[in-house]
Amino acid sequence: MSVKRALVASTVMAAMLLATACGGGGKSASQTENGEKGQPSAPDITKTPAELNFFTMAGDTDEVFNERFGNSIRKKFPNYKINYIRAQKGSTLPELLAAGTTIDIYYDSIGNFSEGLLVNRLEYDLSELIKKNSVDLNRFEPTVVDAMKQISGGKMYGLPVYMNNLALFYNKAVFDKFGVPYPKDGMTWDETLEIARKLNRTDGDKQYIGLAVSGSHMLRMNQFSLPYVDMQTDKPTIQNEKWRRLYQATIIDPAQDAGYKAKITELKNALPYRDALTKDQYLGMFVFLSQMPFTVPEMKTMNWEMVSLPTFKELPNVGSQSYPSYFTVTSLSKSKEAAMEVLKYLISDEYQMEISRKGTMPVLKNEAVQKAYAQDTEYKDKNFASVFYNKFAPISNKSIYDVAVEKTYTKDIGLIAKGEIDINTAFRNAEEAAVKAIAEAKNK
Incomplete structure (x- = not known):
């Protein structure tokens, strides 16, 4: 190749590279992982401080709440302040609502869930948050999801976290x-x-x-x-x-x-x-x-x-x-995104494995999680496989x-x-x- 032809070829190649860089053929530094040019990545909601109030009509003591949920949630979300309001005289759900107290996360067993949530008009359809956060409902025991859809009239007013049979x-x-x-x-x-x-x-x-x-x-x-x-x-x-x-x-x-x-x-x-x-x-x-x-x-x-x-x-x-207990973000919450992060954690393989090993029946179909049921308890040699024996x-x-x-x-x-x-x-x-x-x- 002549020197002249080589110079022309190199000039054309340089022009093509310049056009590619400027014309979007590749990602610039300002582009996100999703390919959205000029838009910064969404902030990590878990890094933003939030205060969340939990309530259940079951009246669990502070010790029970912390042992089952609070301690694990606080460890997972150090930027969140987790408050538990115990149901007792002076702090029943109607009394709290009348006083203007915000309940961010309400939880209860299926037998009381409707009475607490619907009667007090705290229901909030989680469907959009479920979709936005890519929550796979197929991971759960199907009957607990079907039951929530029935309660919600086809919506999803809550997510199952643990159950009994x-x-x-x-x-x-x-x-x-x-x-x-x-x-x-x-x-x-x-x-x-x-x-x-x-x-x-x-x-x-x-x-x-x-x-x-x-x-x-x-x-x-x-x-x-x-x-x-x-x-x-x-x-x-x-x-x-x-x-x-x-x-x-x-x-x-x-x-x-x-x-x-x-x-x-x-x-x-x-x-x-x-x-x-x-x-x-x-x-x-x-x-x-x-x-x-x-x-x-x-x-x-x-x-x-x-x-x-x-x-x-x-x-x-x-x-x-099954007799599941559901957690939900209430209609009153001003921190719905943060509350949903907590719910996502409670239904994660990580947390479900933790509670299963401690003797709380998990809601996931995950075989490994089920086999781990009660294995960290003093009764680990008992026939706990029996609880999953029947459909x-x-x-x-x-x-x-x-x-x-x-x-x-x-x-x-x-x-x-x-x-x-x-x-x-x-x-x-x-x-x-x-x-x-x-x-x-x-x-x-």
Whole structure:
């Protein structure tokens, strides 16, 4: 190539490079990672100081809040001031709102979430924040997301952070005493009842009982996904035949032994409860929340184990509904972005693994997180895999009347078990009381 031609070629190449640099063929220093020319990157909201007020109607102590949430949140977000307002006399939710107190993050179990959030008009649809922050709802146990969409009318008024379900706990000493084989994962209610009958006996002056359930939890988290109230009509659903099936299998059938009925009378027409299993230790099996080992200190005093909730033969492999607790950013918050950062952390793999290891049931489908459940606790060798053994039943529709209606459904549960009130009469009475309770709630 001649010198002249070489000079022309180099001049053209230089011009092309200059045009590329000036014409946007590559990113200039002023361009962001998203390719937006001339726009600075969005500031990291976690670096900006913020003050966030938390509230739940559950009335947790400061120590409980800090142990479960506060300490971890403050460590993760050192620029945020985290305040917890305890629900108690003088600081109920209506009182706080009347005083002009801002609640940034409200949280509660699904049973109270609607009453606290919707009745006090604190709901805020998180859908846009969920989209903006690329929150993947497919990471969660599907039933807890579906339930929130039902509560929100298709929106998302909250995100699940932890949950509970029902499990069957048993006292190994009672089984050993009478030489009865231990329960196993995957049993049906019929199979469990056969075992229970072998434990309904008197030894000396002590009456032993085979099986009892927590009535309120059994109904609230029932495997048939029955709601307390018809969402279309605001009428109680107690006359549904599936309610009859549930009462029969879990409340009436276990109590047919004469000694069992005498024990109910002794308990002032109540079913045997937690103390019967853990403290007095005359109860062989008890259905309760899977969280029981971490909330009932008396579990330390007995030789216990747990298995999956028994199933109905017409619903194979379907356990109880989950009982999630949701966190949300309220409509009052002036720090919604910062509050959402906290919610994102609470549903992260990092935090979900932390609480799972400590014995709080996670809401993620993540198998590693589930397998870690309770592994940092003194009970790590117990059968905690049982809580994930069954499929979760779909969560029943929730109404703002559920708390009042549940009381009418459980009012005569001991008398029903004893047979002093037949189930037809009991259901009519419950229906009438529920209709009255709903009407009273509407007139408030």
